[in-house]
Amino acid sequence: xxxxxxxxxxxxxxxxxxxxxxxxxxxxxxxxxxxxxxxxxxxxxxxxxxxxxxxxxxxxxxxxxxxxxxxxxxxxxxxxxxxxxxxxxxxxxxxxxxxxxxxxxxxxxxxxxxxxxxxxxxxxxxxxxxxxxxxxxxxxxxxxxxxxxxxxxxxxxxxxxxxxxxxxxxxxxxxxxxxxxxxxxxxxxxxxxxxxxxxxxxxxxxxxxxxxxxxxxxxxxxxxxxxxxxxxxxxxxxxxxxxxxxxxxxxxxxxxxxxxxxxxxxxxxxxxxxxxxxxxxxxxxxxxxxxxxxxxxxxxxxxxxxxxxxxxxxxxxxxxxx
Amino acid sequence: xxxxxxxxxxxxxxxxxxxxxxxxxxxxxxxxxxxxxxxxxxxxxxxxxxxxxxxxxxxxxxxxxxxxxxxxxxxxxxxxxxxxxxxxxxxxxxxxxxxxxxxxxxxxxxxxxxxxxxxxxxxxxxxxxxxxxxxxxxxxxxxxxxxxxxxxxxxxxxxxxxxxxxxxxxxxxxxxxxxxxxxxxxxxxxxxxxxxxxxxxxxxxxxxxxxxxxxxxxxxxxxxxxxxxxxxxxxxxxxxxxxxxxxxxxxxxxxxxxxxxxxxxxxxxxxxxxxxxxxxxxxxxxxxxxxxxxxxxxxxxxxxxx
Numbered sequence: 289x290x291x292x293x294x295x296x297x298x299x300x301x302x303x304x305x306x307x308x309x310x311x312x313x314x315x316x317x318x319x320x321x322x323x324x325x326x327x328x329x330x331x332x333x334x335x336x337x338x339x340x341x342x343x344x345x346x347x348x349x350x351x352x353x354x355x356x357x358x359x360x361x362x363x364x365x366x367x368x369x370x371x372x373x374x375x376x377x378x379x380x381x382x383x384x385x386x387x388x389x390x391x392x393x394x395x396x397x398x399x400x401x402x403x404x405x406x407x408x409x410x411x412x413x414x415x416x417x418x419x420x421x422x423x424x425x426x427x428x429x430x431x432x433x434x435x436x437x438x439x440x441x442x443x444x445x446x447x448x449x450x451x452x453x454x455x456x457x458x459x460x461x462x463x464x465x466x467x468x469x470x471x472x473x474x475x476x477x478x479x480x481x482x483x484x485x486x487x488x489x490x491x492x493x494x495x496x497x498x499x500x501x502x503x504x505x506x507x508x509x510x511x512x513x514x515x516x517x518x519x520x521x522x523x524x525x526x527x528x529x530x531x532x533x534x535x536x537x538x539x540x541x542x543x544x545x546x547x548x549x550x551x552x553x554x555x556x557x558x559x560x561x562x563x564x565x566x567x568x569x570x571x572x573x574x575x576x577x578x579x580x581x582x583x584x585x586x587x588x589x590x591x592x593x594x595x596x597x598x599x600x601x602x603x604x605x606x607x608x609x610x
Numbered sequence: 611x612x613x614x615x616x617x618x619x620x621x622x623x624x625x626x627x628x629x630x631x632x633x634x635x636x637x638x639x640x641x642x643x644x645x646x647x648x649x650x651x652x653x654x655x656x657x658x659x660x661x662x663x664x665x666x667x668x669x670x671x672x673x674x675x676x677x678x679x680x681x682x683x684x685x686x687x688x689x690x691x692x693x694x695x696x697x698x699x700x701x702x703x704x705x706x707x708x709x710x711x712x713x714x715x716x717x718x719x720x721x722x723x724x725x726x727x728x729x730x731x732x733x734x735x736x737x738x739x740x741x742x743x744x745x746x747x748x749x750x751x752x753x754x755x756x757x758x759x760x761x762x763x764x765x766x767x768x769x770x771x772x773x774x775x776x777x778x779x780x781x782x783x784x785x786x787x788x789x790x791x792x793x794x795x796x797x798x799x800x801x802x803x804x805x806x807x808x809x810x811x812x813x814x815x816x817x818x819x820x821x822x823x824x825x826x827x828x829x830x831x832x833x834x835x836x837x838x839x840x841x842x843x844x845x846x847x848x849x850x851x852x853x854x855x856x857x858x859x860x861x862x863x864x865x866x867x868x869x870x871x872x873x874x875x876x877x878x879x880x881x882x883x884x885x886x887x888x889x890x891x892x893x894x895x896x897x898x899x900x901x902x903x904x905x906x907x908x909x910x911x912x913x914x915x916x
Contacts, residue, residue, distance in 0.1 A: 300875075300876060302873070303874075324875060324876065324885045324886040324887065325874075325875050325876040325885060326875055327870055327873060327874070327875040329873070330873060416794075416795070417790075417791045417792075417793075417794035417795040418794075418795040420791045420795070421746055421791055421792055421795040422795075439791075442885070442887040442888055442891075443887045445887070445891065446887045446888075446890050446891040446894065447794065448790070448794055448830035449611070449612065449830065449832075449891070449894050449895070449898065450827070450828055450829065450830045451828055452888075454824075454825075454828035456825060456828070457783075458825075458828050458829045458830070459787075460783045460784050460787050461783075461784050461786075461787020461788050461790070461791055462787060462791060464784065465787075465788070465791070487881075487882075488882050488883075489880075489881035489882055492881075514883055
């Protein structure tokens with residue numbers, strides 16, 4: 289099945305206000321954060337919250353991930369790996385061994401807790417110069433690594449001691465080198481392109497739209513976000529448009545006809561249609577279908593959650609009780 | 611934070627009597643360069659004269675390096691390695707072996723010339739496609755290494771780029787990123803980057819130079835090679851945080867520490883999010899600002915005292 293995680297929204301697990309509202313935001317995926325949004329003094333408390341928080345935030349049909357701490361890998365995984373967690377975000381992965389350690393711990397926890405072995409993905413964050421240099425080794429370190437980001441981010445900017453946003457593209461190599469390594473390793477690369485004018489303000493809906501357009505143009509299907517205002521632009525913007533779907537269908541038709549005529553290239557409306565365009569159209573249609581299915585699952589989940597919230601005495605849309 | 615404050619690396623032609631402009635420029639580092647015309651230079655400068663020149667440069671408060679050419683590594687080292695030197699710049703390094711070889715020779719010279727053992731540093735200048743491809747291995751090849759420097763002029767030559775071509779973007783930006791990342795991944799400092807000024811060597815327009823330095827800093831370079839004394843002040847100022855930036859980092863620090871007292875490790879500031887890495891970076895920038903100010907004071911003291 290194609291993963292549909294257009295918006296991957298961080299939720300600080302120690303903030304009850306954010307946790308309570310998380311399911312209403314419409315995000316495809318939610319990360320319960322045990323790392324940077326939790327102060328050191330609250331790590332233990334945060335860990336203890338994971339089990340009960342999973343069903344709360346999953347009510348809207350989102351899949352649930354957890355970001356653990358590099359310093360507390362074992363304790364965090366033991367507290368966090370329960371049915372319902374489908375991905376571990378491993379911050380500050382520096383070497384292949386960092387990933388292998390998480391892999392081994394996951395395997396034993398999966399066995400212990402009735403989760404299919406290998407089901408939990410590992411998403412290593414590339415957050416330092418060393419990680420960029422080792423990105424191929426990291427990408428090939430475990431079959432659990434299915435998707436990986438590029439090296440751009442706050443921690444890398446700390447490692448290089450530079451500003452995150454300087455008004456030009458400072459991160460050419462840091463974005464491109466891990467992306468090349470990931471594609472070579474057969475891992476889905478979700479590094480984002482440079483977007484001029486980004487300021488780092490987290491709640492900018494307009495910036496969210498620009499981000500979605502840039503990602504969509506680069507055929508990237510996921511984006512990690514810090515603010516709920518960005519959910520809507522990403523969920524909408526990373527799904528194919530009706531025009532794209534119509535065009536893809538047309539391409540399939542034309543190409544299949546070409547094959548019957550034993551031809552391989554045609555030009556339609558000034559565009560070249562060949563095997564690449566054909567494959568791209570196929571992928572786009574599969575992606576569109578997966579997005580639509582995800583949207584339906586979320587809608588059903590939200591409807592169910594709302595109906596359960598209705599007070600029993602009040603007038604309810606769902607009066608058919610059996 | 612960076613171990614060294616080396617924002618400006620002023621290239622000075624090596625001669626028995628260093629020019630006045632070089633002694634007064636106020637650069638963090640003076641790189642004595644043998645230049646292309648070697649036989650002539652060697653005839654003109656005896657070893658003892660070179661030893662004196664190194665001492666004179668060191669007395670200005672600058673750290674002194676000499677630039678060693680790959681075609682004459684041993685001869686250049688023998689001629690120029692004397693007490694007072696901080697280290698050597700190895701030009702056009704291609705492989706870890708180049709560094710290992712020079713390092714062994716440095717060990718011998720340290721022994722014979724009263725220089726503390728293993729004290730001389732190596733700054734490896736990467737000036738070829740081969741050097742860039744090997745830059746991670748090069749960066750890990752010796753404990754003497756302190757920096758990788760982008761050799762832009764050599765890279766232009768090796769990659770057959772046209773220095774006169776007016777390009778919108780720096781054609782070396784990927785390769786510079788590679789050198790930078792591999793340096794930093796190995797705990798070294800990255801230096802260089804002043805495209806296109808370093809290539810054309812045109813008398814630098816101040817605005818243009820400031821912009822180039824700013825871009826280098828914001829990419830992660832900690833200093834740049836200065837082909838001309840007029841670059842020094844701009845590099846010294848450009849590679850450290852501005853007053854406005856320092857004021858902002860103080861605010862970041864306050865806001866985050868206040869958040870921590872309230873049990874939050876992620877707090878908003880002017881629409882941006884301040885969390886652990888943002889806070890740490892503010893601390894690093896504040897420390898870097900202080901280190902630069904200390905270095906400037908130290909050099910001023912030397913110049914005033916002389």
